Amino acid sequence: MQLNPGWQFVRDIIRLIVEYKWYSLAIFGVTIFQEFAALWPVNLLGQFIDRLGSEEVGNIVWLLLAASASYPGLLRANIILRHKMFYETDFKKRVELILQVSDQGNNPSMEAAGATHTRLLNAVAGITNAVYYVLGSFTPVIIKIVIVSGSLLHYNRLLGIVYLISLIIPAIMTILFNKKLRVLRDSQYSIMGEVSGAGILIISEKDNREARTKFLNTMRIRKNVLIELVSKDQFYIYLREAALVGSQFVVVFLALGMRTRIGITPGDFAKIIGYTAQVAGAFISAAACLDAIISYSRAYHVFVTANGSDKKSSLTV
Numbered sequence: 001m002q003l004n005p006g007w008q009f010v011r012d013i014i015r016l017i018v019e020y021k022w023y024s025l026a027i028f029g030v031t032i033f034q035e036f037a038a039l040w041p042v043n044l045l046g047q048f049i050d051r052l053g054s055e056e057v058g059n060i061v062w063l064l065l066a067a068s069a070s071y072p073g074l075l076r077a078n079i080i081l082r083h084k085m086f087y088e089t090d091f092k093k094r095v096e097l098i099l100q101v102s103d104q105g106n107n108p109s110m111e112a113a114g115a116t117h118t119r120l121l122n123a124v125a126g127i128t129n130a131v132y133y134v135l136g137s138f139t140p141v142i143i144k145i146v147i148v149s150g151s152l153l154h155y156n157r158l159l160g161i162v163y164l165i166s167l168i169i170p171a172i173m174t175i176l177f178n179k180k181l182r183v184l185r186d187s188q189y190s191i192m193g194e195v196s197g198a199g200i201l202i203i204s205e206k207d208n209r210e211a212r213t214k215f216l217n218t219m220r221i222r223k224n225v226l227i228e229l230v231s232k233d234q235f236y237i238y239l240r241e242a243a244l245v246g247s248q249f250v251v252v253f254l255a256l257g258m259r260t261r262i263g264i265t266p267g268d269f270a271k272i273i274g275y276t277a278q279v280a281g282a283f284i285s286a287a288a289c290l291d292a293i294i295s296y297s298r299a300y301h302v303f304v305t306a307n308g309s310d311k312k313s314s315l316t317v
Helices: 005-019 021-050 058-103 110-155 157-166 168-180 182-204 209-262 266-307 309-315
Strands: none
Touching: 005 021, 005 058, 005 110, 005 266, 021 058, 021 110, 021 266, 058 110, 110 157, 110 182, 110 266, 157 168, 157 209, 168 182, 168 209, 168 266, 182 209, 182 266, 209 266
């Protein structure tokens, strides 16, 4: 496990979270309040719709205004905390790895040094961004799934079960799609280092025609890899989103068919649609963050592989 780049990547993420535990706990706490605040307006909106026929709507309107205004403030505070932790960890990890690679004393050429530096920056970005996403993106979707599932189970057990099952297909699709993109992502980060090294070489040796040809060929390969990666990635994302939207509508249609038997009011429908829409958005966001984390893990893998697995000690936090 110590020699496995994937394990090293996960280990460094955990160590950074533990080392900056007070930031992590603060982010976690703010995120919990943030997600409850995000669902509060949906609940109040349902109550408001049900009370439109009566005169008891004044207090609900003011509460809805207060709830809608409080959520953006919590969101901004969360972003400030996450970015503070991100910049702290990015500085620490970047300085540490650059100095450790330098202390290895390999004395590479300027081209090789440029390529190594680019791979190192990608690896550092992978670790720090993964910490950023883990704390700020996966926690919200878990909270929302728990809350919404509980709310739907409160209306009807079948609704809650169908809702949970509806998330399985897009979740499986996310795993499969990332496996299919693994080779392209490795090529992406590998070629980025080569482009950087080749660019530095032709700048320092402007009369070197061989270096110029190598740079142009490398850039063409980079362009083709990125175009293919973006095309496949966007296609896979669309399929995942289409499956998620379709599965959410299954819950809505099921509720429509059961509305008379279980006594669902118009306000209840507003809650169901609002809850499922929020979870769908959170799920898409979390899936996109998972895509990014897996992509960053490939950048880390490329860096570790290029520097040799026997130098694992230089990659610890």
